[in-house]
Amino acid sequence: MTPEPRRDESEFLAKYDPRDYDPVAVTVDVVALTIRDGALHVLLVRRGNAPYEGMWALPGGFVQAGGPLQGTDAEDLPDAAVRELAEETGLSAKGGALGRVHLEQLGTYGSPGRDPRMRVISVAYLAFAPELPDPEAGGDAADAAWAPVDALGLAESGDQRPGTTRRLAFDHARILSDGLERARGKLEYTPLAAAFCGGEFTIPELRSVYEAVWGEELHAGNFHRKVLSVPGFVESTGATSDRGGRRGGPRPRLYRAGDARLLHPALLRPSREEEIR
């Protein structure tokens, strides 16, 4: 349901007064993931203002609500996420590198007190990006960078002891942790690992995406056969990469993303026994 302040629209608008409501702010935060040097990285910005001034945080900001009339300046939530991403990376949203980015809603975080200034409801988005250039700080960020996820000392999924996840502003460590777990799961049953690669990629490159996100080494031979056996996961370009592996080996063939939206059968992570109970 939705607010019931007045009986109908015209009467409502005539008597409209924002002070009738407890004020709430709605923001969008983005967990933008990419692979750099074979390791999973997340886009962070350093805060230029209080609170948490000087700390690293997820990129994000206000949603343009557009006032009660919700005119053309009213902004949809995914658009706000793309805008924040573009502002922080300095890349253009349409057509450019951001056009290849996968974006999905992650969850909404609205506990009282998560922002000391006022009640803030934050809608978090999760983005998978191919390798992008170093970001340039924009807006109210003092700095921006791709940070290796492993170096952040995050708690593992399921481990929610307080104190283990306190290196980011607000509850952003928790949001990032949720985003990472979502990403791990998504690679199992969707072909979204290809969103971390460019337009063309090799099977070993795809495997390194899985290894970076899952934090586990995979058997090269079995992975290769599995990827090719799932209908619609990848399709061959017919071409061959111009270089072999870093320390030797034949030149791998090139593929692009196929037309599947779901992997069937799925590519399940090995050894998840601990997570089951």
Add this chain to the structure above:
Amino acid sequence: MTPEPRRDESEFLAKYDPRDYDPVAVTVDVVALTIRDGALHVLLVRRGNAPYEGMWALPGGFVQAGGPLQGTDAEDLPDAAVRELAEETGLSAKGGALGRVHLEQLGTYGSPGRDPRMRVISVAYLAFAPELPDPEAGGDAADAAWAPVDALGLAESGDQRPGTTRRLAFDHARILSDGLERARGKLEYTPLAAAFCGGEFTIPELRSVYEAVWGEELHAGNFHRKVLSVPGFVESTGATSDRGGRRGGPRPRLYRAGDARLLHPALLRPSREEEIR
């Protein structure tokens, strides 16, 4: 990130004025599912006020924001969902039947224009409940009832043609559709089907939950063996039901939910080929 209206908190609070912001309302809507007479039902309320007066809608309402100080009246999002559910069902939130309800966040819906009166961001929750008594209308609802999902004429998952999902107020048909798809998926890899049953249940009862949610008949023998073979899905009570099947058959044994949080291996739906591309 979060709002940056002022440099620090004390200064912010001194100069605080809600009119500095475009007003936004935050609501919680609940997709509450249960099984009645072997069919999946959703809790709906009939709206007593404009807009969409007289139409059926998901139960929901305002989140108590608590003002800028976010005092004790500030309400967390899941608490708001439980409160709305309790108000509409007339059941007590703690200890009572609602204590057995599974609740999870479904997603957030905030497109401009989804509510004609003002910008409204709605956080949707998904609830799995065992069979509950008929609801009693409360709050601003003119009526409340468990409605069979099949009779709502919803579009199938993936089918988002406009016009096919227009029997509920606002974008609630879309929210319900998303909730149903989430529920179908959750039964595959979590033991949450047990949340639709009471404390003790038989394997055939559990199977009827799967059949109602998936809309497909399952092979009784294979289902039985599968459920017992997944570690931690169910545990035996040692007892036996006091009646056999409706039209004959031996008395099935009783089980309760086990300690698994994930099913491994998962219980995959048959015949999903259409959904893959």
Add this chain to the structure above:
DNA sequence: TAAATAGTGTCTTTGAGACACTATTTC
């Protein structure tokens, strides 16, 4: 030349699903 890697072959084990069958209960 040595080491690493791409890609394929093969074997074993597990699990899903089809089918059959017995025992038990309701009408």
Add this chain to the structure above:
DNA sequence: GAAATAGTGTCTCAAAGACACTATTTA
């Protein structure tokens, strides 16, 4: 007694994973 149902046995096929092997490339 007839029909339906609970639960188990068994067979087949698909798939995951371990292991082995060849061919190709880099340092």
